[in-house]
Amino acid sequence: MAVITTRLGKIITTVILIVILLVGGVGYLAWYNLLREVPTYYESPEEHFKYGSIGTENAEGIPYWIWLVLPRLFPEYLPGNGGYTSLGFTWEEGKETPVGISKKTIGFPRQGITCAVCHHGTYREKPEDKPIIVPTAPSNKFDSQGFLRFIFACANDPRFTSDYILDGIYYNQKLSQLEKLLYRYLIIPQTKKAILKQQESYAWMDSRPNWGPGRIDPFNPVKFRTLGLPVDDTVGNSDMMPLWNQKQHQGFALHWDGLETSLTETVNTGAIGDGATRDSINIAGLQRVEAYITQLDPPAYPFDINQSLAEEGQPIFEQNCASCHAFGGEKTGTVIPISEIGTDRHRLDMWTQEAADAYNEYAADYEYDFDYLRKTDGYLSVSLDGLWLRAPYLHNGSVPYLEDLLEEPENRTKVFYRGYDVYNQEKVGFVAEGLEAEKVGFKYDTSVQANGNQGHLYGTDLSSEDKQALVEYLKTL
Numbered sequence: 001m002a003v004i005t006t007r008l009g010k011i012i013t014t015v016i017l018i019v020i021l022l023v024g025g026v027g028y029l030a031w032y033n034l035l036r037e038v039p040t041y042y043e044s045p046e047e048h049f050k051y052g053s054i055g056t057e058n059a060e061g062i063p064y065w066i067w068l069v070l071p072r073l074f075p076e077y078l079p080g081n082g083g084y085t086s087l088g089f090t091w092e093e094g095k096e097t098p099v100g101i102s103k104k105t106i107g108f109p110r111q112g113i114t115c116a117v118c119h120h121g122t123y124r125e126k127p128e129d130k131p132i133i134v135p136t137a138p139s140n141k142f143d144s145q146g147f148l149r150f151i152f153a154c155a156n157d158p159r160f161t162s163d164y165i166l167d168g169i170y171y172n173q174k175l176s177q178l179e180k181l182l183y184r185y186l187i188i189p190q191t192k193k194a195i196l197k198q199q200e201s202y203a204w205m206d207s208r209p210n211w212g213p214g215r216i217d218p219f220n221p222v223k224f225r226t227l228g229l230p231v232d233d234t235v236g237n238s239d240m241m242p243l244w245n246q247k248q249h250q251g252f253a254l255h256w257d258g259l260e261t262s263l264t265e266t267v268n269t270g271a272i273g274d275g276a277t278r279d280s281i282n283i284a285g286l287q288r289v290e291a292y293i294t295q296l297d298p299p300a301y302p303f304d305i306n307q308s309l310a311e312e313g314q315p316i317f318e319q320n321c322a323s324c325h326a327f328g329g330e331k332t333g334t335v336i337p338i339s340e341i342g343t344d345r346h347r348l349d350m351w352t353q354e355a356a357d358a359y360n361e362y363a364a365d366y367e368y369d370f371d372y373l374r375k376t377d378g379y380l381s382v383s384l385d386g387l388w389l390r391a392p393y394l395h396n397g398s399v400p401y402l403e404d405l406l407e408e409p410e411n412r413t414k415v416f417y418r419g420y421d422v423y424n425q426e427k428v429g430f431v432a433e434g435l436e437a438e439k440v441g442f443k444y445d446t447s448v449q450a451n452g453n454q455g456h457l458y459g460t461d462l463s464s465e466d467k468q469a470l471v472e473y474l475k476t477l
């Protein structure tokens, strides 16, 4: 009897051990193939800025292999040839992703976005030139909304099935049997579901004017999707901003309406806005981004400058503009009330006190926390360093050329095309009219809601000689 119980005991122990091993083995495999995080590290601060993870892959990133093949499987949903580059992405030679897209393994390779997707610019002297990339410049061509809508259209297509997608992936990547199973039964169906859910959370976009390249509605997604505030009818469409030279911006408020006063918080909220969660946000990686944008100098104007004309323009600048725009100017980096500046007020009205309060509470339990979001009543008198590459001008990108900004609003360009990166040295800004600009560009109509080009009348009453000298001087900033 005792012998039998001992034997039975041994058998039971063995079975339990086997079960534990099996469960453990499956658990390990599941962890390895679905959750294991492989850190990425770029030695160069510029490469880190362009490609390094800021923690957006977990929640909003798409499995890399799926993301990679979508343009090949659903080209009809893109605005033109060239895959992702038709949405204004810049894809450098030898890179696995375009500028501003990270690739990180969390169980399996996933795609995420980085600050550089919106904060890098390109320009060309002539159409046949290769674009020159300037990290931290405001993008003039990345169509963030177009990218979202492309992904949504793919997920809604009945061909978005495991068979079709896997077939596409096999051209790029060999998958193990286990990976094939995971992609077929878990990763592809879950991706489709997640994209459709994401689409619902962006449904509010469809009743408002399109952002177009180089612009986004920066905080409505945060209000409605992250902070859980009720959907309202505001339109916040705004132009991207440059990030260089923060060392000289110390003490300036940030964002077009100055809704932040801390650079560190602006950097961290940037990552939350891009889809990082409170837990996935990569604070150490963002500290490197902050150090990089702090020390980086603004890009010098790369074309010829008429130095004597620019010298004539300097005192005109000092008299008419310096108080709000020069480093050391008494109002530079402060909010100028909307009643005084008179530009389109939609972007300003998009941000509310409730939103600021909710964002300040959002990360209260986290070490990084947010405390400096606020509601203001106007727009920031931004510093003009690297001004030539900030075109189109004003917070909504409504004025294509510097020359235009010095005209009375009724004489400023009413309809133009943005998204083309050939430079117009005469008017100072990106070429915004003509066949080529129309072909690649987005039609910007200043009569559309939130696109108004009124206000900012400074310098409009100068003589045409003085305006010319002033514009020449502005190239030197």
Ligand code: HEC
Residues within 6 Å of the ligand: 054, 113, 114, 115, 116, 117, 118, 119, 144, 215, 216, 218, 238, 239, 240, 241, 242, 243, 253, 254, 255, 256, 257, 266, 267, 268, 270, 271, 274, 286, 289, 347
């Ligand atoms: C999807 C596009 C997009 C991404 C990605 C993005 N930004 Fe921005 N960023 C913008 C836009 C647009 C503005 C201006 C928004 C406004 O105030 O209306 C801006 C403004 C800023 C400003 C304020 C600049 C100033 O002089 O006031 C900072 C700083 C900034 N972003 C940093 C970052 C960082 C750091 C990241 C990455 C963690 C990031 N952004 C990611 C679009 C983006």
Ligand code: HEC
Residues within 6 Å of the ligand: 256, 317, 320, 321, 322, 323, 324, 325, 331, 336, 341, 343, 344, 379, 380, 381, 382, 384, 387, 390, 392, 393, 394, 395, 396, 402, 405, 456, 458, 459, 460
């Ligand atoms: C009283 C303050 C004030 C004065 C004076 C002033 N500006 Fe501005 N400026 C602003 C504000 C505020 C904005 C942002 C307005 C907006 O985008 O809605 C701005 C925006 C700009 C921009 C757009 C920057 C960008 O990145 O798109 C340019 C260019 C500019 N100003 C040039 C000038 C010039 C040139 C003068 C002198 C002739 C001048 N400003 C005088 C307050 C001022």
